[in-house]
Amino acid sequence: MRSLQSHPLKFTVLLALVWAFVLVLPTMVVASGSGADVTQHSKSAYTGGPPQLENAKGEACIRPSDWMRRNHMDFLKHRRAQTVREGLRIRSESLIKCAECHQSREKFCDQCHNYVGVAPDCFECHSYPK
Amino acid sequence: MTMDRRTVLGLGGVATAGVVLAPGMTLIAAPPPDKTEASSDQRWAMLIDVNKCDSNCTACTKACRQENNVPLFGDPNRDIHWIRKLEIRDKEHRRPSVSLPVMCNHCENPPCAHVCPTQATFIRKDGIVLVDKHRCIGCRYCMLACPYKARSLVYHETSRNEDSNPEVPIRAKGVVEKCNFCVHLVDDGKQPACVQACRNEGKHAMIFGDLNDPQSEISVKIRTVKTQTIRADLGLKPHVHYEGL
Structure with a gap:
């Protein structure tokens, strides 16, 4: 106490902090309560879930489906570069073969791309094989 | 019964002799194999016989535009031409003008x-x-470098219509493009669209083939007929050859 009296500035700061805490605490409680409400509300409003893709026509994909889900973008981009620059054309693994099973781009590619918010621009120039 | 080495080799020889046909003949037009890749075993080139080329004929340019979805913007400064018909005149009228x-x-x-x-x-x-075109940034340095004016920049957006060829992409704005010898057809064992059109609708003035194959029509012709390239003095070794220029 003696030291506080000898430093009036320190005492004022401490008092201000105490008051600030007393004032702010109820506000925080209210805010956290309403925050919880907001979370609850958005959870109940969201019904989407991951997109459900239509079943593909064929027996099996050219690679395991799990692998394709994770790696198709690198696979396609690598093949694209090989085809353009080295002339590599593997007809059994071309995009035409993709379209034989996944017939609609809107119901297949676009579903997940829209869900995760990516916008590959392949089909602004190329046409999806029919 | 076991066959010795000589018998097996002999049978192989008989089998090989059975499938050999007269040169230039094939049994059936086989579809391309599942996997093909560009190889240095081939060297694609074109030979154009200027004497046969008619100045009024535009079969090659039309076929090119159709096959490759080459857009026309209606502005002569910005229109894209993969193949152009030129008229070459002798200023002193000593030789007749030629179209090529x-x-x-x-x-x-x-x-x-x-x-x-x-x-x-x-x-x-x-x-x-x-x-x-995935890598092109549209700087147009190549357009300045090309002595043949073969390159064009896509100045405007393009869109697909019902006449477009679905096999070939349309264009992204701001990339440079040019003739690619119809690479998608060549990889499938076919001839470029202009050569097909020249043979079917035109005067059969264009030949396309492999210079590394000494038996191909173009190799034989380049060996036996006097041919020229445009601006051979530049040392670029062009692979579009002209006969009768």
């Missing part, structure tokens, strides 16, 4: 590929000079 199609010459030393800052323009193993 001019396109990318697919040079062996392509100046366009040398100047490209992103390596978007490159020369494939089989000698076709291509633009990787």
Whole structure:
């Protein structure tokens, strides 16, 4: 106490902090309560879930489906570069073969791309094989 | 019964002799194999007989535009031409004027590929000079470097219509493009669209083939007939040859 009296500035700061805490605490409680409400509300409003893709026509994909889900973008981009620059054309693994099973781009590619918010621009120039 | 080595080899010889046909004959038009890749075993080239080319005929340019979805913007300064028909006149009228199609010459030393800052323009193993439009940044350095005016920049957005060829992409704005010898057809064992059109609708003035194959029509003709290339003095070794120029 003696030291506080000898430093009036320190005492004022401490008092201000105490008051600030007393004032702010109820506000925080209210805010956290309403925050919880907001979370609850958005959870109940969201019904989407991951997109459900239509079943593909064929027996099996050219690679395991799990692998394709994770790696198709690198696979396609690598093949694209090989085809353009080295002339590599593997007809059994071309995009035409993709379209034989996944017939609609809107119901297949676009579903997940829209869900995760990516916008590959392949089909602004190329046409999806029919 | 076991066959010794000599018998097996003999049977192989008989089997081989059975499938050999007269040169130039094939049994059936076989579909291309599942996997093909550009190889330096081939060297694609074109030979154009200027004497046969008619100045009124535009079969090659029309077929090119149709096959490759080459857009027309209606502005002569910005229209894209992969193949152009030129009229060459002798100023002193000593020789008759000639009409000839001019396109990318697919040079062996392509100046366009040398100047490209992103390596978007490159020369494939089989000698076709291509633009990787995924890499092109549209700087147009290659257009300045090309002595044949074979390149165009896509100045405007393009869109697909019902006449478009679905096999070939339409264009992204701001990339440079040019004749690619119809690489998608060549890889499938077919001839470029202009050569097909010239044979079917035109005067059969264009030949396309492999210079590395000494038996191919184009190799035989280049060996036996006097042919020229445009601006051979530049040392670019173009692979579009002209006869009767």
